[in-house]
Amino acid sequence: MPALHAVLFDLDGVLTPTAEVHMRAWERLFAPLCVERGVAPYTSADYFAHIDGKPRFDGVATFLASRGIELPRGTIDDAPGEGTVCALGNKKNEIVNRMFVEEGISPYPGSIAFLDAVTAAGAQVAVVSSSRNAPSVLAAAGIADRFEVVVDGTVAAAHGLDGKPSPATYEYAAELLGVPTTAAVVVEDAISGVQAGAAGDFGLVLGVDRGVGADALTEHGADLVVSDLGELDATVLDRPAREEVR
Incomplete structure (x- = not known):
């Protein structure tokens, strides 16, 4: 041995x-949010700089901080949405799981x-x-x-x-x-x-x-x-x- x-x-x-699928799911989550908030648009560079490899909620928090967006952490049971860090994380999870079903892996x-x-x-x-x-x-x-x-x-x-x-x-x-x-x-x-x-x-x-x-x-x-x-x-x-x- x-x-x-x-x-x-x-x-x-x-x-x-799956990283490719996750990258597109994060884009689907953050691209419209950036437009709504009037901040710099989300790019693939943001995935590598702020999200890649981290626990989901930490990735959300790190990206939001990069754009100066402050949201309460919330709890892991928050319904998918945009009111808290965890709600955004759960919304992303909903998006990516739908993509897994639709696209396979x-x-x-x-x-x-x-x-x-x-x-x-x-x-x-x-x-x-x-x-x-x-x-x-x-x-x-x-x-x-x-x-x-x-x-x-x-x-x-x-x-x-x-x-x-x-x-x-x-x-x-x-x-x-x-x-x-x-x-x-x-x-x-x-x-x-x-x-x-x-x-x-x-x-x-x-x-x-x-x-x-x-x-x-x-x-x-x-x-x-x-x-x-x-x-x-x-x-x-x-x-x-x-x-x-x-």
């Missing part, structure tokens, strides 16, 4: 192209090839996602049975775990797998995600560039960046752990 023998995958943008072929390779090599795997929709996305993509451990937004809230860029959810996934963090690889496509990996004592932080930029991922903590996981195989588990390189 190689020194790195667990792989902790982010979901949106790493295993499935398929995993990235290269990601499945990499998943097959590392599991065949004996590595344990888990999904660590800020999304509360992770189980339904995994089921829709036909890969739910590949992961016994899924730490998503619902699990994080139930256990009081801080969201990314905190390493807490990744650390909890490693704990559930029964492996030390130094033996685990974090796989992320978001700046907040590689920051989470870098902030923890993980063996390797692997970045997947789906649009944020390889340089940005490296700058914020990725040890290795690829444009698609199909570029790698199980030999990545043989790379020296981060503490051995320091």
